[in-house]
Amino acid sequence: MKKTAFSSIPLIITSAVLLGASPWLIAADFANPFIGRWALDLPGGGAGWLGIEDQNGSLKGTLLWGGGSVLPAAGTKMENGVLVFSREVYTKDDGKVVRHIETISARLEGDKMELKSITVDPAGIEIARSEFKGGRIADLPPKPDLSQVKFGNPISLLNGKDLAGWTVLNEKAPNCWSVIDGVLVNNVVAADGTNQHGTNIRTEAEFEDFNLKAELRVPEGGNSGIYLRGVYEVQVAESFGKPCDSHNMGALYSRIVPSVAAEKPAGVWQTLDITLVDRHLTVLLNGVTIIDNQPVLGCTGGALTSDEFQPGPIFLQGDHTNVEYRKLELTPVIR
DSSP states (O other): OOOOSSOOOOOOOOHHHHTTOOTTOOOTTSOOTTOEEEEEEOGGGOEEEEEEEEETTEEEEEEEESSSOOEEOSEEEEETTEEEEEEEEEEEETTEEEEEEEEEEEEEETTEEEEEEEEEOTTSOEEEEEEEEEEEOOOOOOOOOGGGOOBOOOEESOOSSSOTTEEESOTTSOOOEEEETTEEEEOOBOTTSOBOOOOOEEESSOBSSEEEEEEEEOOTTOEEEEEETTTEEEEEEOOTTOOOOTTSTTSBTTTBOOSSOOOOOTTSOEEEEEEEETTEEEEEETTEEEEEEEEOOSOOTTOSOSOOSSOBOOEEOOSSSOEEEEEEEEEEBOO
16 A cells, blocks of 8 residues: 655745635636645544535545544635635533534645634634644555555454454443453443443554454444444444444444445454455455445544554454454555
8 A cells, every 4th residue: 555645745835815806716627735634633642534626616624533434524615725615613611502503614735735714603702722743645556456465464353362463442431341252242231231431442562454253242222333443433223224334333433334234133254355455445244245345535433543643453343232253364465
């Protein structure tokens, strides 16, 4: 895979911007330098993503802000050469949901983005301000010919005895993971019957491109995930009988919808066969191809980083529900 995180696309300022004219009067032979995909290093260290498209002369922004799903921006426009977009932020106050508006302005220095954020409450009073950075994501390479990809020797990530080779991601959260009868088990149910918000765990080893074979089991309503290189989440969820959706078992969370539903019922062992090569993803669920060498446009919610160009761990989501894994076998790509 490419090691360079940002492509070399020059900054082009149109004559309309230079003359102070309406930003929508940009000549057709000039390109808006903000159009593309951007990796964001959010305030507080979260991983974010921004996509900017031109749709019939209007800009459309799409956002990933730390956790959750990829969502449309509340508004996207140009103002005197500055990209301005906004998002809705919801908080609770005395049990009531309160809607705030966060407005972000972005300036470019080549392929680097400098961003400033201002959040206002429903009365328009500023309640937060921050600055952060981003960078252009290099164009996706052509779809790889998987029949020509060379793989090394398989590595078992589970030893069937203990959590050797794994570490927790949040030392302040309960560690609900253990190995029982050779199976890696996440049991978030406390003694009083309530669910604990447990920690995720990650491999100490880091990987680039690979094939990963997993055998897993989820209970009714189960929800977990397998993060590839700590950046892309393949969803692990009980979704038997549901229409295809980007939040179902085997989906690339909130990004790629499975082409066919191949889930088994809750409580039944299932298999995932995942191949990540050159930012293209293939997923077989229970032997059925549900994602076929599809391009990955950016990180997913909960990613450890927005940088898609470095080796990273496999990490397992443990903060939602119970889940069991009896096989995790990774076979690295040889370059």
